[in-house]
Amino acid sequence: MAGKPKLHYTKGRGKMESIRWLLAAAGVEFEEEFIETKEDLEKLRNDGVLMFQQVPMVEIDGMKMVQTRAILSYIAAKYNLYGKDLKERAWIDMYVEGTTDLMGMIMYLPFQPADTKEKNLALIIERATTRYFPVYEKALKDHGQDYLVGNKLSWADIHLLEAILMTEECKPDVLSAFPLLQAFKGRISNIPTIKKFLQPGSQRKPPTDEKFVAIVRKIFNI
Amino acid sequence: MSGKPKLHYCNARGRMETIRWLLAAAGVEFEESFLETKDDLTKLQKDGSLLFQQVPMVEIDGMKMVQSRAIANYIATKYNLYGKDLKERALIDMYVEAIIDLNELLMTHTFQPADKKEQHLATIVDKATNRYFPAFEKVLKDHGQDFLVGNKFSRADVQLLETLLMAEECKSDILAKFPLLQSFKARISNMPTMKKFLSPGSQRKPPLQEKDIPKLMKIFY
Numbered sequence: 001m002a003g004k005p006k007l008h009y010t011k012g013r014g015k016m017e018s019i020r021w022l023l024a025a026a027g028v029e030f031e032e033e034f035i036e037t038k039e040d041l042e043k044l045r046n047d048g049v050l051m052f053q054q055v056p057m058v059e060i061d062g063m064k065m066v067q068t069r070a071i072l073s074y075i076a077a078k079y080n081l082y083g084k085d086l087k088e089r090a091w092i093d094m095y096v097e098g099t100t101d102l103m104g105m106i107m108y109l110p111f112q113p114a115d116t117k118e119k120n121l122a123l124i125i126e127r128a129t130t131r132y133f134p135v136y137e138k139a140l141k142d143h144g145q146d147y148l149v150g151n152k153l154s155w156a157d158i159h160l161l162e163a164i165l166m167t168e169e170c171k172p173d174v175l176s177a178f179p180l181l182q183a184f185k186g187r188i189s190n191i192p193t194i195k196k197f198l199q200p201g202s203q204r205k206p207p208t209d210e211k212f213v214a215i216v217r218k219i220f221n222i
Numbered sequence: 223m224s225g226k227p228k229l230h231y232c233n234a235r236g237r238m239e240t241i242r243w244l245l246a247a248a249g250v251e252f253e254e255s256f257l258e259t260k261d262d263l264t265k266l267q268k269d270g271s272l273l274f275q276q277v278p279m280v281e282i283d284g285m286k287m288v289q290s291r292a293i294a295n296y297i298a299t300k301y302n303l304y305g306k307d308l309k310e311r312a313l314i315d316m317y318v319e320a321i322i323d324l325n326e327l328l329m330t331h332t333f334q335p336a337d338k339k340e341q342h343l344a345t346i347v348d349k350a351t352n353r354y355f356p357a358f359e360k361v362l363k364d365h366g367q368d369f370l371v372g373n374k375f376s377r378a379d380v381q382l383l384e385t386l387l388m389a390e391e392c393k394s395d396i397l398a399k400f401p402l403l404q405s406f407k408a409r410i411s412n413m414p415t416m417k418k419f420l421s422p423g424s425q426r427k428p429p430l431q432e433k434d435i436p437k438l439m440k441i442f443y
Binding site for chain 2: 097
């Protein structure tokens with residue numbers, strides 16, 4: 001009997017947040033076990049449950065899966081969020097890699113030295129508005145459909161919504177030049193499972209603040 | 223008619239090398255168009271050929287694919303190097319992502335400033351011999367099979383071989399404590415398409431040398 005997936009990570013967003021989004025969007029209930037101290041991480045390592053001594057780790061379908069992209073690909077495929085064939089999969093992969101790069105920049109921002117923050121934030125906004133968002137705006141414009149790939153909700157849509165919301169936390173009006181992305185945001189946010197995830201009380205995690213950065217540094221020794 | 227895949231990148235390993243390995247492993251002939259100057263990159267960007275203004279880009283099956291993982295996933299699936307079902311795919315993905323992490327460490331070694339090189343090498347050796355190699359040695363030991371997943375040749379085997387060889391370029395005896403990885407390396411290297419790719423005259427690229435770095439930097443920065 002499979003049971004609910006169980007997520008092992010800190011209480012923060014980090015590399016686990018995209019996994020939470022995808023499970024939530026697929027309507028899959030999941031449990032979480034939080035790493036709060038260095039000792040919690042050591043215990044997982046000593047138990048031999050982390051193949052490469054790292055988290056995220058997700059217990060799912062009898063596996064102890066590690067590596068964020070491996071976990072995301074598995075969930076996407078299992079819950080029919082990965083397109084209908086190889087070509088749709090190719091487009092979903094390309095789009096997701098783009099949003100991964102953008103979110104990766106934002107994820108590291110709180111961990112960077114205070115005197116580089118302003119410059120890094122400016123770079124994030126520049127990349128978002130000149131490299132990434134134009135691509136998704138154009139994709140939606142070219143086919144005129146509601147979803148990025150194959151006229152059906154996929155991992156690419158969920159990941160893009162996550163990226164949009166994270167970028168808006170950096171700069172609230174960052175979508176001002178992207179009308180189709182604004183409509184996309186409204187539309188995808190209203191999908192029942194996603195709407196639920198966006199409400200207070202869900203397992204969505206808040207942005208990382210300075211206090212949490214200190215905790216993370218202690219746990220991972222960074 | 224599709225024709226051969228065409229790879230757009232500089233004449234170096236970088237983020238295109240794994241794609242070269244996978245195509246070669248699948249026995250797929252491919253062409254290459256090398257970026258030599260910044261103008262070459264700018265031209266591709268202005269053409270609208272690069273979805274996110276970046277290379278690698280591979281023209282394949284009517285698409286201009288970008289993002290090395292997306293390209294690798296497509297090639298692996300198309301040429302049956304990605305397992306037989308979702309669970310095998312999951313294992314392959316886990317192994318491949320870890321291999322990519324180690325690969326990134328190895329790739330950045332040449333770019334380290336002189337005063338950081340020794341410490342960086344120590345980090346590579348530590349991660350390789352304490353984190354990654356033991357995990358793969360154990361996989362091979364536990365199932366006793368020739369290939370990492372599903373008793374069949376997959377991208378995981380190709381990418382692990384690529385990385386084992388790169389690690390040995392950093393430290394020639396780095397596999398000393400890993401007998402199963404040593405025999406894995408020999409076995410996979412001897413497969414016909416791999417043997418061909420490892421022979422002189424193939425499209426495999428040599429290790430990056432410090433003297434090549436300025437030219438590369440000029441293209442991208």
